[in-house]
Amino acid sequence: MLADLAAVVGCCEPLAREPLSAQQSTELARVFKAMGDPVRLRLLSLIASHAGGEACVCDLTDVFDLSGPTISHHLKVLREAGLITGERRGTWVYYRVRPELLDQLSAVLVPAAPDSPAAMPADRDALPVVDA
Amino acid sequence: MLADLAAVVGCCEPLAREPLSAQQSTELARVFKAMGDPVRLRLLSLIASHAGGEACVCDLTDVFDLSGPTISHHLKVLREAGLITGERRGTWVYYRVRPELLDQLSAVLVPAAPDSPAAMPADRDALPVVDA
DNA sequence: CACCTGTTTTGACGTCGGTCGAAGCAGAGG
DNA sequence: CCTCTGCTTCGACCGACGTCAAAACAGGTG
Numbered sequence: 001m002l003a004d005l006a007a008v009v010g011c012c013e014p015l016a017r018e019p020l021s022a023q024q025s026t027e028l029a030r031v032f033k034a035m036g037d038p039v040r041l042r043l044l045s046l047i048a049s050h051a052g053g054e055a056c057v058c059d060l061t062d063v064f065d066l067s068g069p070t071i072s073h074h075l076k077v078l079r080e081a082g083l084i085t086g087e088r089r090g091t092w093v094y095y096r097v098r099p100e101l102l103d104q105l106s107a108v109l110v111p112a113a114p115d116s117p118a119a120m121p122a123d124r125d126a127l128p129v130v131d132a
Numbered sequence: 133m134l135a136d137l138a139a140v141v142g143c144c145e146p147l148a149r150e151p152l153s154a155q156q157s158t159e160l161a162r163v164f165k166a167m168g169d170p171v172r173l174r175l176l177s178l179i180a181s182h183a184g185g186e187a188c189v190c191d192l193t194d195v196f197d198l199s200g201p202t203i204s205h206h207l208k209v210l211r212e213a214g215l216i217t218g219e220r221r222g223t224w225v226y227y228r229v230r231p232e233l234l235d236q237l238s239a240v241l242v243p244a245a246p247d248s249p250a251a252m253p254a255d256r257d258a259l260p261v262v263d264a
Numbered sequence: 265c266a267c268c269t270g271t272t273t274t275g276a277c278g279t280c281g282g283t284c285g286a287a288g289c290a291g292a293g294g
Numbered sequence: 295c296c297t298c299t300g301c302t303t304c305g306a307c308c309g310a311c312g313t314c315a316a317a318a319c320a321g322g323t324g
Contacts, residue, residue, distance in 0.1 A: 022170065
């Protein structure tokens, strides 16, 4: 699931460029929620920064004071969010990040482009704009 | 709280560059968790992309089929995560994003730098590296 | 096959979090 | 001062989530 974030989010339209649709925000929030846990975020960075671009579960478990099943659970959440992929080779399972997804997320978060509405000077003297 | 993410995270060290410390991941996860909800993510983009760079709560409430208190709650979460700031002017409260924070988050997510450990070619023939 | 290690799944438990209605607070305007 | 509107806080409800122990599964090795 969430194999291609770009297909849903429309690839790389910055948050500050135009409002996200309900569906876009739902898909994006799923990914951010996966990163919204200290353990998972650290797992992600451990995997991403590990030599060779991949890390064995056995390497990851020792870093935390958590049970094996708990680590496995967090890895599953990251996997289902599309942030990492796991591959079994013999006895061990190796995880690696999906750089495209990180790249897309990074692009979405980039602040207002020069010609975005938010970059226009606010008309402080005018009454607040209300659509109704 | 979380007035300056850079002070805690060390500013802009990409996730894939080196592993996050427990404290860094805790602080970062707090921000990502705030973005890990569809409503909040949409609120954030509504505010960020709104003309003048700010939006009144009254503008935001109408977009969702949610009660006022619920919207207010989500805005509070975003505010306490340091993602937005609120200012009362007369009857209305205006929110605007903190672009620095978005910028820092975007920088943290940028994938592996060319000379990061993860970018080194994996030695597929070698036995898995285990610290112990 | 039996057994051992590494990893995932299952089931349960306690806490956290999104939601609402009701009540409270802040300004504007009679 | 009273009241009306915009927004926030409070209290409660219920589903979602992080955690663990136990059990199941996968591969290697005798």
